[in-house]
Amino acid sequence: MSSKLLIPLHVSYIQKLGESKDDLAYHLTSHLRLNAIYWGLTALCVMGHQEALDREEMIEFVMSCWDDEAGGFGAHPEHDAHLLSTLSAIQILIMQDALDRVDVPRVVSFILSLQQPSGVFAGDSFGEFDTRFLYCAVSALSLLGRLDELDKEKTVGYIERCRNFDGGFGNVVGAESHSGQAFVCVAALAILDRLDVVDTDTLCWWLSERQLPNGGLNGRPEKLEDVCYSFWVLSALSILNKVEWIDANKLSSFILSAQDLETGGIADRPGDMVDVFHTIFGVAGLSILGYPGLVDLDPVYCMPAAVIEAKGLRKGWKALERRPADS
């Protein structure tokens, strides 16, 4: 059990991610590869160690994922373009100060082509639609400075229809409220300056109810806690200025107890296997909670706050004040 965030260990865990030659599961996750790089890089940035991965290699890899036929980025070379990986590519290139490598008009065209008549976005031409992809589209267009090309009314209209009786949001119209969707819907609305669509009191109450006695957060009532909700729930609360409604000490302890003290990395809950997905979202949660020594994270874009501020995209979110290092 550790009561501290073991930053050097997590940095080395992320650096070693590409070396798992015996990890059979690794090749099955090629459809997540670009996303995984974004998660790893963002975690390093928040821990103050962006330099731990080679910048040139990373940029080259991102560009090798370019799907010239579709005009977007796939998750891996030769994979079809997808909104999830396209957003990750843009985020990585911005953090690496290499956005000039992107063919912006083509990417904008790809993104806009995925909007459905109902207002939701498909992830790719396969047609899976989900409010997650709506968020990816809105975030990507915003980061590229092309948000004005989006039909905002139509987009906001869809999110509004996803709002449920408990104040939460589902992944499509009619679906159950889920913490992950709370983040994507609220963050998209923040970017579009339409937080008026949120029933703030009810949603934030629902989000505060995600906290279980062990301090961890779950995704919906009567389900298990999971470290990744430390980000999905906290970011939504932060955007709506209600982070105080979560017991910060208990949540911090929970996240820290899910660290692997030998290999580094953070798991979904204490004792389970770590992965880079839970590592970034655990670290992101701690940053929003004001954990000492971490870099400020923008909860709307899940990128370093300074980067977003420099682009003039900062919205009115509020995190807990960062505690001094020896607290």
Place this chain on the structure above:
Amino acid sequence: MPSPTGDQISKSLFAERSEWSDVTPLQQYESLVNPLAPIFYTEEYKDATDYFRGIVKSGEKSQRVLELTEAIIRQNPAHYSAWQYRYETLLALDAPLDVELKLMDELAVKYLKTYQVWHHRRLLLAHTRKPAPELEFIARSLGVDAKNYHTWSYRQWLLAYFNDEDDLWRGELDFVDAMLTQDVRNNSAWHHRFFVVWGCGVREGEEDRGRILKRELTYVKQNISLAPNNPSAWNYLRGVLDHNQVLYSIVFPFVRLYTVPFNSERTDIVDLENPPPDKDANLPCPAAIEFLADVYEQDKNKESTLQAVELWMSLANEHDTIRKKYWEHRIREALEATKV
């Protein structure tokens, strides 16, 4: 010709089969020495995906492509390009989609957690237009994983998409009831009930909204009495009252029963309107205290506000301390409102 079973497929590589010798397999793009994206395969997976890239390049849409995509999907159900190409091939061949659905039934049991399994069914259903057997299949899947988000979302899609077939909805209430009998804490089932009863437009036979409201209030109260510390049921109660714009005071006598420790001197008069908790229940129930506070707050007078404040204080200090700051917010807000 039926495709071979998964076991047979994995036994011989496509590279070793003469009937595939006319296809040029294409290797995965190998980026030079990039520690972030090493390429690791089992031999079978590499073989199948090499041949997949080969037929994608040539644009082939034939029966053997179905065999190939099935091989990939069985090894990696998240390979969405394989799913997409399979679907396009099925259409190009005008293949019997009922047969495809049966195959998918088998795969779904093994690979339930991936989204593509459900999306593929959605695409097929849009063509076959036979939703009733699908409801059966979804029910069986939920038997394995009762809270699977994609499964429930798929059921909701199916009902809404084939909405004009009234028969489809007929068994839904019974279905939800069966799921809740299995696990009264299944939030997905409670959400689905709200969707079916209130969310999807009024259907034939359900026009008397007053009767429906009464029925649903009775239902949720009974289920609360079975398991009081069940946030989904309390959320449902709140949702029903809000949706019908009914003041919470209508359930005041019921809620109050759950805000005090068990009263062993209570006589056993059966009050169907207000089913009480049984002696094994964990009382008082924080969700009930919270609800009672909302009842008082809705009265909007100084006295009832103070009663609400007292209840919120008991939550902040004793019954729900983890959300202390939230309850303190409610107290502040209510006191502010009385000053105005």
